[in-house]
Each structure stands twice: as structure tokens, then as C-alpha cells.
Amino acid sequence: MKENKTRFIILGMLNHEPMAGYDIKKRIELTISHFWQVSYGQLYPTLKRLAKEGLVTMAATLSEKGPSKKVYTITPLGQKALLQWLTLPVEKENNKYDLMVKLFFGSQLPISHTVGLIQSFKSRYQSLLPMFRQFEQELKSIVPHNRDHLHYLLTVLFGLKVYTAYVEWADEALTYLNQTE
Amino acid sequence: MKENKTRFIILGMLNHEPMAGYDIKKRIELTISHFWQVSYGQLYPTLKRLAKEGLVTMAATLSEKGPSKKVYTITPLGQKALLQWLTLPVEKENNKYDLMVKLFFGSQLPISHTVGLIQSFKSRYQSLLPMFRQFEQELKSIVPHNRDHLHYLLTVLFGLKVYTAYVEWADEALTYLNQTE
DNA sequence: TATGTCATGTAAGGGGTTACATGATTTG
DNA sequence: CAAATCATGTAACCCCTTACATGACATA
Numbered sequence A, B: 001m002k003e004n005k006t007r008f009i010i011l012g013m014l015n016h017e018p019m020a021g022y023d024i025k026k027r028i029e030l031t032i033s034h035f036w037q038v039s040y041g042q043l044y045p046t047l048k049r050l051a052k053e054g055l056v057t058m059a060a061t062l063s064e065k066g067p068s069k070k071v072y073t074i075t076p077l078g079q080k081a082l083l084q085w086l087t088l089p090v091e092k093e094n095n096k097y098d099l100m101v102k103l104f105f106g107s108q109l110p111i112s113h114t115v116g117l118i119q120s121f122k123s124r125y126q127s128l129l130p131m132f133r134q135f136e137q138e139l140k141s142i143v144p145h146n147r148d149h150l151h152y153l154l155t156v157l158f159g160l161k162v163y164t165a166y167v168e169w170a171d172e173a174l175t176y177l178n179q180t181e
Numbered sequence C: 001t002a003t004g005t006c007a008t009g010t011a012a013g014g015g016g017t018t019a020c021a022t023g024a025t026t027t028g
Numbered sequence D: 001c002a003a004a005t006c007a008t009g010t011a012a013c014c015c016c017t018t019a020c021a022t023g024a025c026a027t028a
Helices: A006-016 A021-031 A040-052 A076-086 A098-104 A111-126 A129-145 A147-180 B006-016 B021-031 B040-052 B076-086 B098-108 B111-126 B129-145 B147-180
Strands: A056-061 A069-074 B056-061 B069-074
Touching: A006 A021, A006 A040, A006 A056, A006 A069, A006 A076, A006 B098, A021 A040, A021 A069, A040 A056, A040 A069, A069 A076, A076 B098, A098 A111, A098 B006, A098 B147, A111 A147, A129 A147, A147 B098, A147 B147, B006 B021, B006 B040, B006 B056, B006 B069, B006 B076, B021 B040, B021 B069, B040 B056, B040 B069, B069 B076, B098 B111, B111 B147, B129 B147
Parallel strands: none
Antiparallel strands: A056 A069, B056 B069
8 A cells, every 4th residue: 555645744744833834845855855855736735735634734924925825834743743753664765767767778879968957967966965965054053952944954965965976876977978079 | 758668678578589588588587677677467468568669589499308498579660769779868766765754654563673674784785786796897807898887887886875875774764772772 | 395596577466656737826 | 118026825746665465485
């Protein structure tokens, strides 16, 4: 069977503080989008469903400033469901890399083309590194006093490690391709 | 819009040599499963569809040894479709890590629990490294003479880099958690 | 003879993306 | 005043996984 994990992403975010759907989305982008993504098409219906099941409550804030928002708050039932899910076994990740498929089958294409693909892969992740390094610095100064931020830091370090590995691999690959030319 | 990439995985495999569905699946497991996965439930219907569209042809081999197989061969049309897809822009990967979500939200759980999760993550990938290293050795001896194998090698090096990054991150994370205890 | 592997499939169901739609508000 | 952003949603579609189903053959 397949549990809906989006539910728990939302519950996790709301467990930190009450938020509107739009804000949850922004928070996701900022904090966990390097290892989990949620689209509006999934977010809003799931919020509605969580409310219906009593795991969150909704309060519409009319006319405060900007468009009206629907602020959601996690309920004790929701917290219980979240905690229970957190103790469930971790599922193995099945990641897919379009680039690798194209590389694997791309021996007929000109090497220059392959080089281009790898270069843009490299620069995509290289450009993200500074942001992660800044997060790392900020978090490391807070962590000694705050348990929550330790967990956040660990995921930032993960992003840093993996993206750095991407960049290093790209350099290695480009070296090999240069030798072949 | 969303193209069906499974089609091109199959075409790519058949472009190397004609095979039955079962063999394609095994080949996928052996060579690209660390960056792409295909299930039977997707494989067989897609093969059927590719045949219907004329991108592959099917020949049933009855009674040779073992159960009968349906051997598929790529057609010129199929090769054209494959080549065309290979030149399409690479799509950004959207990978999901269940573990990271549980880490990110898991500050309320006992540290020992978190440690356990990270340890099993580490050992899962650490145990895969020797196999990749062996592939690396084998391929490096062939590569100078064979263009195909260079591309295969690049994806093996990718697996090696990323899985090594996983292991290194795990060690880093465990160190942090030890300090906290 | 029972278990495991070979070999091919189908059906159900869900999760998730994309595209479409709407309207208010802010900013250049 | 136009464009971007805020804010919430719906509908279609499809990819994919899971579970189920079948039967032959090999092996312990």
C-alpha cells in the first residue's frame, strides 16, 4: 500500500506554526524543496481533506491586509498522526535522473552535446551551493541552543554534501570526455 | 506535458540488442537501477504499445529451453524516436527522500531513534559501494577501446560519488548527534 | 514434492504534475 | 497602468506501484 506523505509534510509544517496553504508552500520551497516537493494541485486538496478528517482546523482571516487567507492549525489528533508516522520505517528512495539516462544511452550523440549536458547540470547545482553554505553558517550558530535547528541543519548538510558530489562528479566526467576527444 | 520516459528506456535497451521483457527488466536492474527504475506493471504494457506503434517488433520464440519468450527488436522508426528524445533538453530531477522528511520533523523523537535511522541509511548505501567499485575497475579497462562503455562508466562514477556522499553525510550527522546527547 | 526462478501479463488505485481559472493587491 | 505577486482552488490526465494471476521449469 502507499501512504500519502504529503499529508505529513503539511502536518509537520503546521506543527511548527499555523499557516495558510500559500505560506506552507513557500515554507516548503525554502526549507525542504531539495529533498521534497509539493505542488498546489496536491497541497490545497490535501489541506481540505485534513480539515475534514479533523487533523487540522481552518480559520478564514478576512480583510486584514492583502487577499484573505485560510489559516490552518494542527489539532491534537493531527499531532498524534504526525508522531505516529514519524516512527514508521523509512522508505527506500527511488530517485530518477533524466540526465543519467540520456548519458547512458547517448554514445551515438556528439561528445560536445554530452559535454553541454554535464556542464549545465554542474552549474545548476553549483549555483545553489552558496545558499546552502549560508544556511549552514546561520544554523550552526543557533544549533547549540536549539534542538529543532539541529535537525534542520542535518538536512542542509545533506543538500550540501549531495550537491557537492554532483559538481565533483561533473568535473570528473568532463575530464574523461576531454581525454576522449 | 509529460512524456513517457519508460518508452525510451526500453528503446535504449533494445537499441543495444533484442531482448524479451523479462531480460530488459534484468538489464535495467543491473545497469541503471541506481538512477532509474521500471516495474513490470509499466514494462509489459509499454512494450505492447511500442510494438503497436511500430517502434519495435515482436517475435515469439516457442519451446527453446525454459518458458517461451517474446523477443523484441527495435525498428528504424524506434531508433529515430530514441535519437530524437536523446537530444531533448534534460529535465530537472525532483528527488524525494523519506528519511530527510522524518529527520526534518523528527526533533521530538528520541535521539537514539534518529541515530538508528541514519545508521541504516548509511549501511544501505555503504554495502552497495563495493559492487560499484568493481564495475568501475572492469569498465576502466575497457573504456579506452569502447565509446559505449565510457558512457556507462560515467553513470557508474555518478553512483559511486553520490553513494559515497550519502555515507559521508551520515558520518557527519552521527557526529553531530553524538555531541548533542 | 515443494520452493524458487523464469516469464508474461492485468486491474485497481493513488499520487502527483500541468494547465486552467479567478480575483485582489502591490509595485515599477 | 501594466506586470508581478498574492492567494486559492479545480480538472484532466497519466505515470507508476502494488497486488493479483497464471503456468512452466529447475533444483534441493
